[in-house]
Amino acid sequence: MNVLEAAPTADSEEETPSGTEITAKVTADAIQFTDFPVRDLIIKVIGSEEGVDQIMESLGKVDYSIPYTAEINEDKTSVGLFLAPEPLELTLATGTTADGSGNTEGLTIEVEITSEGADCIYDIESKNLTFKLSAAGVKVEEIDLPDFTPFSLEFDLTKKQ
Secondary structure (H helix, E strand, O other), rough: EEEEEOOOOOOOOHHHHHHEOOOOOEEEEEEEEEOOOHHHHHHHHOOOOOOOOHHHHHHHHEEEEEEEEEOOOOOEEEEEEEEEEEOOEEEEEEEEOOOOOOOOEEEEEEEEEEEOOOOEEEEEOEEEEEEEEEEEEEOOOOOOOOOOOEEEEEEEEEOOO
């Protein structure tokens, strides 16, 4: 997976995005992540890498599923997936409750995830699935984060044998 700037800065145009290894499971109707890559999103929200490890530890593994409908092309060499992403909801633990129950209160963060039509393609011969998702907006406790800069995540997944 690569992170792409929605509006690259002059410095980032020269750089090649570094990839992040991920694993996903594709079912008959969804692409499922058991550890969705949220690190880059958190860095973009807080504006630096300082404190990101503690936030990641608090979040734990983030499950995320993207429903889709599929359509095979005429020559039966690829399948177009029409993604229907739902908001990514994160809960950042902020401490224990006053009643001492051990349950933690949390800060709710909602990320608006979008995709672009049938840009998700599964090539049958190479067993390669490519698609882009965009983080279009972020709400913290239902309030839009005003200075959030949208960005895209570019996925290039190959089926394990």
